[in-house]
Amino acid sequence: MTPRTCLIVDDSRIIRKVARRIVEGLGFEVDEAADGSEALAFCAGVMPEVILLDWSMPVMDGLTFLRRLRTLPGGAGPKVLFCTIETRAERIAEALSAGADDYVMKPFDGEILTSKFAEVGAV
Amino acid sequence: MTPEDFDRLQSLMASRAGFRLTRDRMKLAEHRLGPVARREGFDSVDAMLASLWAKPVATLGWAIIEALLNPETWFRRDRPTFETLAGELLPALSRARTGQPVKVWSAGCSTGQEPWSIAMAAMDVGAPVEIVGTDLSQRALEKARTGAYTGFEIQRGLKAETMLRWFEQADDAWIAKPQLRATVHFARANLLDAPTDDARFDVIFCRNVLDDMDPARRSQALDNLERRLVDDGVLFLGADERIEGDSVAFRAVAGRPGLFVKSPTAVRRAA
Numbered sequence: 001m002t003p004r005t006c007l008i009v010d011d012s013r014i015i016r017k018v019a020r021r022i023v024e025g026l027g028f029e030v031d032e033a034a035d036g037s038e039a040l041a042f043c044a045g046v047m048p049e050v051i052l053l054d055w056s057m058p059v060m061d062g063l064t065f066l067r068r069l070r071t072l073p074g075g076a077g078p079k080v081l082f083c084t085i086e087t088r089a090e091r092i093a094e095a096l097s098a099g100a101d102d103y104v105m106k107p108f109d110g111e112i113l114t115s116k117f118a119e120v121g122a123v
Numbered sequence: 124m125t126p127e128d129f130d131r132l133q134s135l136m137a138s139r140a141g142f143r144l145t146r147d148r149m150k151l152a153e154h155r156l157g158p159v160a161r162r163e164g165f166d167s168v169d170a171m172l173a174s175l176w177a178k179p180v181a182t183l184g185w186a187i188i189e190a191l192l193n194p195e196t197w198f199r200r201d202r203p204t205f206e207t208l209a210g211e212l213l214p215a216l217s218r219a220r221t222g223q224p225v226k227v228w229s230a231g232c233s234t235g236q237e238p239w240s241i242a243m244a245a246m247d248v249g250a251p252v253e254i255v256g257t258d259l260s261q262r263a264l265e266k267a268r269t270g271a272y273t274g275f276e277i278q279r280g281l282k283a284e285t286m287l288r289w290f291e292q293a294d295d296a297w298i299a300k301p302q303l304r305a306t307v308h309f310a311r312a313n314l315l316d317a318p319t320d321d322a323r324f325d326v327i328f329c330r331n332v333l334d335d336m337d338p339a340r341r342s343q344a345l346d347n348l349e350r351r352l353v354d355d356g357v358l359f360l361g362a363d364e365r366i367e368g369d370s371v372a373f374r375a376v377a378g379r380p381g382l383f384v385k386s387p388t389a390v391r392r393a394a
């Protein structure tokens with residue numbers, strides 16, 4: 001069976017590393033991008049099944065990336081989980097209405113991420 | 124803490140709470156009792172335990188017992204359980220009760236995530252419910268009653284969309300909204316105590332409680348649950364919990380891990 005794929009988009013190398021360890025533990029093959037523009041270029045090539053997405057990043061932020069992703073051919077496919085330090089209810093609602101499947105507030109741990117993957121049907 | 128102290132704590136936990144304080148929890152016990160000792164005005168855990176052994180079990184004893192229970196819980200733990208509840212049981216029970224609220228008991232509800240999860244599932248399918256959440260720990264119940272959770276707690280098991288629908292943000296906390304709170308009532312109860320009134324429930328949740336109990340006390344707790352359950356009601360245990368050998372009052376429902384109904388003998392006995 002081909003392993004499932006997850007793209008982790010975050011400008012912090014440390015967050016990417018922590019998230020990678022957890023997501024690999026769920027049986028995913030992981031790729032990384034450091035901002036929205038890198039992520040968009042990646043997705044134009046291969047659509048991952050799940051995207052973990054930071055909000056505030058240089059070059060292109062997560063929300064802009066998400067809106068552009070959803071207009072790409074096949075861009076409706078990936079389950080997108082926002083994963084950010086932004087915790088205000090109205091911003092969470094904004095992310096969901098922009099097409100995010102779920103939202104993880106930092107800080108998070110393996111149990112939270114696993115339960116979020118389960119809730120969106122990714123595992 | 125001396126090994127003798129730990130032995131005495133073990134028997135205190137078994138006799139008062141039916142809780143099996145295994146030896147591998149000695150470090151954990153010491154860690155949990157530190158804050159209790161400070162709160163109760165003792166210089167050390169040892170001093171607190173010395174005082175406990177010198178007097179009959181009262182407020183201090185219960186504060187210690189509470190601190191040693193297992194408070195682990197999260198929203199929508201064992202998701203298939205909530206799918207069975209919302210998709211099959213609540214609609215069927217609502218019809219059978221002709222629109223009267225379905226009565227649900229969350230036994231051993233700790234800090235409340237389970238009763239709130241039941242309430243959300245019921246409101247999602249439009250089934251009227253009355254939920255009672257009980258626990259042995261007053262401190263856990265105090266938190267449950269506030270309905271307030273940290274970002275860490277709220278997102279363990281809940282989708283963001285569900286969280287926004289049923290919880291209000293206040294500073295760093297997420298607080299259950301009034302319509303959710305209106306369906307749940309919290310009270311302290313010890314599962315070792317036999318019922319003293321005739322309140323009965325259609326659905327009982329008692330998940331991951333029996334597994335932590337002293338085997339000798341499990342059947343007592345199960346008997347008490349059976350007496351609280353209507354004959355056509357259902358009992359949910361943790362998805363991996365087994366009770367064969369502990370009780371003949373219930374039988375497992377095939378294909379639904381954790382779901383139990385009364386066995387024919389228990390129903391006949393009641394009739």
